[in-house]
Amino acid sequence: MNLKQFSEILKLSPTTVSRALNGFPEVSEKTRTRVQNAAKEHNYRPNTQAKSLATGRSMAIGHVLPTFKKEIINPIFSDFIAGTGEVLSKSGYHMALTVVEDQGEEAAYRDMASKRSVDGVIIHGPRENDSRIALLQELGMPFLVHGRAQQMETPYSWFDVNNRRAFKRATQLLISLGHRRIALLNGLEYMDFAARRRRGYEQALTEAGISIDSNIMRSEEMMEPYGFAATMQIMQQPNPPTAFLVSSVIPALGVQRALLKLGLQPATDVSIVIHDDQLSFLPIDADRPMFTSTRSSIKDAGKRCAAMLLEQINNPGGETLTELWEAELVIGESTGVVKTSL
Amino acid sequence: MNLKQFSEILKLSPTTVSRALNGFPEVSEKTRTRVQNAAKEHNYRPNTQAKSLATGRSMAIGHVLPTFKKEIINPIFSDFIAGTGEVLSKSGYHMALTVVEDQGEEAAYRDMASKRSVDGVIIHGPRENDSRIALLQELGMPFLVHGRAQQMETPYSWFDVNNRRAFKRATQLLISLGHRRIALLNGLEYMDFAARRRRGYEQALTEAGISIDSNIMRSEEMMEPYGFAATMQIMQQPNPPTAFLVSSVIPALGVQRALLKLGLQPATDVSIVIHDDQLSFLPIDADRPMFTSTRSSIKDAGKRCAAMLLEQINNPGGETLTELWEAELVIGESTGVVKTSL
């Protein structure tokens, strides 16, 4: 059923029906409710493409997902979009996902821009001086960066968690518990968030007069076997650490497995602090969480990102928006005072 | 830049340009290449909505994600869409995600149908006699079910992994290793796949003359703490099992943690077999995988689902398509012969 047919049923012009449904004031309340009820009854909804064509708005926001970046099409993403999607759907928007092969990322953005298939995009996993930002600015496409890129000359809108501060505080917590050998199992450090986390860790150590030892620092994709292998290796070298700072729950499970295998009790023998994105399928927040963590919900981040992007879209000439959230430091079962007798 | 402007540059009619770009035979090869090159040079791409409106195809396939189903917006999903997306983008399609609150699922499908915003949908996580199937049939929207629903009177297209067979074989493997007390940590059994897995497990036991004991069977959302808690509890009751059959890697990590905490070595003291969806961020397939598993890639499933749905879309009147994959049984480090002396 299209507008014309529907309006014939009502014996009204398409104009009036359209206005009634879109909440324009030029139509009387009486006919408006009549139209709305009839729409429900006859299950009429305006054709998406026609509406978009006429209004110039696609009512969609885009995500470009490069297949090679496992860091992105990964567990984080599913919770993130659960958040964005929730906010978007309340505003009548949906998400358009495009999966591209390694090269095609730039092309995908150009495509979206010239085809006008989305009204804005969210950029994931920014790196230093990320080329996508300049590209989207050039294309005049509204966008919001989840995270931050460094060394950008022009301003842009972003949402981020204070990763540096979070890891600084986590490190300070461990130091205050007496730990002086603290290992860092970081994510890939060409990712901006991981670089910041490392800086926070190093700052805390330096300020406490503890030297930085690359023998107990690692940087890899955040997977379970990574946590296991790194822990096994680090714990078996001379002068092993008494604590681990781990970038995500997933490798932390590996750390835990390694410790147990080595006959060491988490917390008692070796402390662990992790960053917890509060992934829905890896819940660690019981009354007393399994891990001590710096916590920040990735789903809430998704919600906020969506809201900020919508704001940009609805206010084209506006200022760039930025927002920085602090992670919460939550004490769980995986940390304890350092063992004096080692 | 729109078609009219672009065609004026070329001093050709919109008709010819459109035909040149869409590969119609009525245009000479010479002008075709000229048009194509110019399109590249001037960065011209047809407006998506206009094209869709004219052709009646949205070039998008939809996923409806109910927020309350953690089982769906979860780790599985990100790998699944990585697969679907890859296939779709090769055919010029993209994915439209709609996140809905608990109630709104049916409305979301009706919406897609009457707005013509997608050309087809993929249904996730079917249950017994799933109402979505009848709904989409009524709406005349092409769809493909990832999994199967039971007790449906009308045929429909689906793709599934033989979950029953997989778990039957896994159970038989354990039996052949001498295990006779085998615990089952299943997913939620109102999900079709979990129900089938249970049936496979029970079949194998029954055929081996082993009685089914609900004391060592659990059915919950597949999370790490579930695996941990269930294992702790099951192992501490009288007559504990010598093996665990676990529905996913995630709870299996919890099982492992519990065993280690109880001072039991996986494989040596207690065997574990899991189902492995080969999630990209939880890789367990080293040379010799961490877990013995029934293995079937969820990403490949995503690819196949996309291909099958496209086939449906391109062949409207056609037969319903069905495909059943067998999972691979892969021996890893988590299984061993049962201990004779207990």
Place this chain on the structure above:
DNA sequence: CCAATTATTCAAAGCGCTTTGGATAAATTA
């Protein structure tokens, strides 16, 4: 009661594309 507002409704143009049915130019055939 008639003119001036104001509240409703509508006809028609336009969004940017595809596609039908011709028209024109070039090539072929008799």
Place this chain on the structure above:
DNA sequence: TAATTTATCCAAAGCGCTTTGAATAATTGG
């Protein structure tokens, strides 16, 4: 060379909506 076919290209209609500008009906004021 004229008639026919074939290869190119095009004008215009249509996809289903929004929106401008105008018309009509209802209301108000003097």
